Amino acid sequence: MNPLAxxxxxxxxxxxxxxxxxxxxxxxxxxxxxPRRETAIVSIILFVGVTLFLLLVSVAxxxxxxxxxxxxxxxxxx
Amino acid sequence: xxxxxxxxxxxxxxHFQGQHRGERVLLVLRRHPFVFILVAAAFVRxxxxxxxxxxxxxxxxxxxxxxxxxxxxxxxxxxxxxLFLWLFFAYAWVDYYLDxxxxxxERIVNIEQVGLFNRVISEQRLLRVQDATSEVKGLFPTFxxxxxxxxxxxxxxxxxxxxQVPHPDAVKKIVILAHEEALRRAGAQISLSSVV
Numbered sequence: 712m713n714p715l716a717x718x719x720x721x722x723x724x725x726x727x728x729x730x731x732x733x734x735x736x737x738x739x740x741x742x743x744x745x746p747r748r749e750t751a752i753v754s755i756i757l758f759v760g761v762t763l764f765l766l767l768v769s770v771a772x773x774x775x776x777x778x779x780x781x782x783x784x785x786x787x788x789x
Numbered sequence: 790x791x792x793x794x795x796x797x798x799x800x801x802x803x804h805f806q807g808q809h810r811g812e813r814v815l816l817v818l819r820r821h822p823f824v825f826i827l828v829a830a831a832f833v834r835x836x837x838x839x840x841x842x843x844x845x846x847x848x849x850x851x852x853x854x855x856x857x858x859x860x861x862x863x864x865x866x867x868x869x870x871x872l873f874l875w876l877f878f879a880y881a882w883v884d885y886y887l888d889x890x891x892x893x894x895e896r897i898v899n900i901e902q903v904g905l906f907n908r909v910i911s912e913q914r915l916l917r918v919q920d921a922t923s924e925v926k927g928l929f930p931t932f933x934x935x936x937x938x939x940x941x942x943x944x945x946x947x948x949x950x951x952x953q954v955p956h957p958d959a960v961k962k963i964v965i966l967a968h969e970e971a972l973r974r975a976g977a978q979i980s981l982s983s984v985v
Contacts, residue, residue, distance in 0.1 A: 772864050
C-alpha cells in the first residue's frame, strides 16, 4: 500500500473514532435534556441512519480505488 | 400561539426537569424554526460546494488524477468533509433544540445549551418581573412574526432575553398577565395569613 494512502486511511479511522465519541455525547445530551423523548429518539435514529449511509458510500468508493497507486504528480491536459 | 391568559392545553400537560409540585407550565418557547432553516440552508450550500467545484476542474486534470494516489487522497478527503459536515449539522440541531425558555405560573426559566458541555439554567420568580418588552427587527422577522422579548427583573440577573421566539408580542402579554396573576395570588395569600 502506498504510504500516503495508508496515512490517509489511518487518519480516516482516527476521525471515525472521534466521530463515534462525539455522536455518543450528542445522543446523551438529547436523551437527557430533550423535553420530548420521542423527538430525541427520532433525531438519533435519523443521525445514525445518515451516518451509516455516508459510511457505506465512502467504503464503496474506497473499495474501487487503487491503494497501491504510485505517487506521481498529475499532469494537467488542457 | 396563545394570545390570552390562561394558555391552551398543549402547554398545561408539559413537564420539565425541576418543575415544582402544582406548578403550571404557561409557555415553552424555542427559537423560530426559520432560524434553524437558515442554518440548514447554509449546510446545503456546503454540501453542494464540492459538486460545484468538480465542474470547475478541467477534464484533463481530473483524468490525470485517475490511477494515482491523489485520487485516493481526494476520495478520503471528500468522505471526511461530508462526515464532518453532517456531525456539525447534528450539533447545530442539538444546540437549537435544547435552548428553551419556559414560563410557568411561578417563574421564568431560561435553559441555554452553550456548546456540548456547558448548560446554563437561570430562573427568576414572576413576582420580581418589572417590565417586558417585545422587539421585531428585520424583513424576515417582520413577515414571519418572530423577535426578541426582554423581561426586566429585580433579581441578580436583571434581564432575561427570549431570542428569536415566535409571536413576541403575545409572549410579552402573557408574561405581564402571568406576573399580575402572581401578584394577585401573593396578595391573596398575605391577606389570608394576616387573617389567620
